[in-house]
Amino acid sequence: MPLDIVVGFFLLGAFAQFVRSDLRLPSGLYQSCTIFLLIAIGLKGGVSLSKYSAATLLPQSLAVLALGALLPLVAFPILRWVGKWSRVDAAATAAHYGSVSVATYAVAVALLQSQDIEYEAYFPLFVALLEVPAIIVGILLARQAMGDVGKCRVFHEVTCNQGVLLLLGGIVIGAWGGERTASVMPFFGTLFHGVLALFLMEMGRVAAARLPDVRGQSAFLLSLGILMPLIGGAAGAALGSLLELSPGGIFLLAVLGSSASYIAVPAAMSAALPQANASVSITLSLAITFPFNVLVAIPVYLALVQHWS
Structure with missing residues (x-):
């Protein structure tokens, strides 16, 4: 099962944290890398977007939006009744699993490019679209506990957060x-x-630094952090097959379904559900699901798609 060379840097960052090294990216450089990746992904998708008709993209986009809305509905009852979490914490955390991790997507794209595997070039549009429905579903699931939250503020966080704005901006410019x-x-x-x-x-260092936060619920969090990517990956692959995407496209949609947000959703949830325990949500998505996807799920998904295609 192939691993792209960039994964080695993730392991380097994790190792540096484990040995208590002072290795870390300056915060300004980390922010610059985030902005760069979002714009680069959006630009490439935007250049290719004009080559496809709305008749092709609209049905696929609606199906992808449905996938993003469905996954939080799978995660919520597990968190609520198996994990015995409060409604607010369960809803806020479930929203992470319908949204996407741009870094996970970038690793998957890097792997495809390194092996010269083609995929639908408009996939950045799906990345941007998947940021929104899970947040809305999460807010609806917790609506009884929201109180008087400013709807305008929540709407602003959902539609104008950094991830959505830069991705959509890159797509439009491209x-x-x-x-x-x-x-x-x-x-x-x-x-x-x-x-x-x-x-x-830097992500490897941050993920390793958050691992101690899973103590107390380690068995449940580890199980959920691995189970949800597998459910989402299977759903994404099945949807990709129904949409008759290329093998590379099926693989990418599986990766999108498997990933969990740790940037856009936390920002939106902090505005909509300030009483939710953001620490455990971010720890789950960043310290468990993200490493699992990068180290295990991505190469396994690609091997399976190549085997069955």
Whole structure:
């Protein structure tokens, strides 16, 4: 099962944390890497978006939105009745599992590119779309406990958070610019793998630093952090097959279904459900699900898709 070279940087960051090294990315550089990856993914998708008709993209987009709304409904009863969590904590955490991790998607794309495997170039549109429905479902699941939360503030966090804004902005600029984006692609294209490597090194350190937070509920959190990616990955792969995507597209949709947000959803939940325990949600998605996806799920998904295609 292949692992892309960038995964080695994730392991380096985790090792540095375990041995208590002072290795860490400056906060400004980490933020710059995040912005770079979001714009680079959006730009590439936008350039290709104009080549596809709305008749092709609309049904697929609606199906992907349905996937993003369904997964929190799977996670919520597990958290609520098996984990015995409060309604607010269960709803806020369930929302993480319908949304996506851009870093997980970037690792999957890097793996496909390293093996010259083609996929539908408009996938960044799906990444942007999947940021929204899970947040809405999470808020609806917790609506009885929300109290007087400003709806305008919540709407702003859902639609204008950094991840959605940069992804959609990159897509729009890429679709508008078309071939003119060639002037900036040497930067956003050639440097993609290098910036992703730096980003993953810091992610490895942060994930390892959060592992002690799972104590007390370690068995349940570990089980859920692995079970939900498997459920989401299977649902994504099944949907990709129904939509008759390419093997690379089926693989990417499985990865999107398998991933869990740790940027966009926490920002939206902090506005909509400030009483929710954000620490355990982020720990679950970042310290358990993200490493599982990067180290295990992504290569397994690709091997399975290649075997059955």
